[in-house]
Amino acid sequence: MPKYNDISAFHEKLTRSKRILAVCGAGLSAASGLPTFRGAGGLWRNHRATDLATPTAFVKDPGLVWLFYAYRRHMALNATPNAGHFALAALARKNGKFLCLSQNVDNLHPRAGHPSEQIKLLHGSLFDIKCIDLNDEDGEGCGWIQHDNFDDPFCPALAAAAEDVEPDKTLPLLDPDHELAKIPVSEIPKCPQCSNGLQRPGVVWFDESLDGNMLDAIDAWIKQDVVDIVLVIGTSAVVYPAAGYAGQARSGSTSVVTINLEAELPQNLAKLKKNDFAFAGDAAVLLPKLLE
């Protein structure tokens, strides 16, 4: 039996494989300088990033949540795709039976040239804007959506988020001890279609449903035939439905291949099944070697 982190054995499996699925998370973009959600970097000022990623947080303080997203948009616009994004995009161009499911909203996959028909952006995009009605119990809006909005700052009131961010993180925006000016709701642009709602980032927050057509298409792709390899890249795999796809796609001969800083910790190795691989390290370094 090959060792779980034997690159040659993985290459042999890859050569024999037809259908490949990847499930990506924030760790893939870490080498591009974008923080992950959990662990180091998962804090934005004194807020947990995941606490801001909810409809409840937006309804409570749209200005605060928008500042967080305006900052993320600014960081993502100024980041560049890394060798991991490029390796995945190259695999997609080489193999039409490769499908990538990404939880990342930073637009770095498309910017690396990943063919759009071979990627599903599970959690939307920082650069989509949609309507939210603060008076609707479920926070639903009128359905208005705008794609590819790269305005930076998004609106004048959010200019602080688009100031250049110094590596020493001394700017007031990032200094948790510096009180932020409260941005009133009146400063957040209104929905141009219904005029009742506010504009919000087109990402999927906790308790919100992912796009139903996209989920159906993913299920159909998985069911179509045996999936030979599932690459699980830079994700803590705790958020559903993304966390369930490796299990859903697994059959007797499938290799689930984890590429993550923590992949070779004993508790993670204990979960490996026959045929699985685990490679600990930076996805931007490992993916080009694994997929070459």
Ligand code: BJW
């Ligand atoms: C590196 C690295 C390097 C670092 N190289 N690696 C079934 C069971 C239980 C609960 C549920 C369930 N189904 C649904 C739920 C509820 C909920 C959920 O999953 N909760 C769990 C937390 C328990 N899911 C939902 O609400 C979803 N909606 C839904 O399913 O609707 C229907 C429904 C609702 C309610 C009940 C039942 C059904 C929506 C989920 C939306 C998640 N949204 C966010 C924010 C998006 C917008 C934004 O970006 O701000 O998505 S939360 C946040 O977590 C973000 C991420 O995409 C997501 C996953 O995080 P990710 O990418 O894994 O990052 P990290 O930081 O967690 O991990 C990074 C990893 O990389 C670490 O492991 C590092 O080691 C590693 N790493 N550097 C390689 N250089």
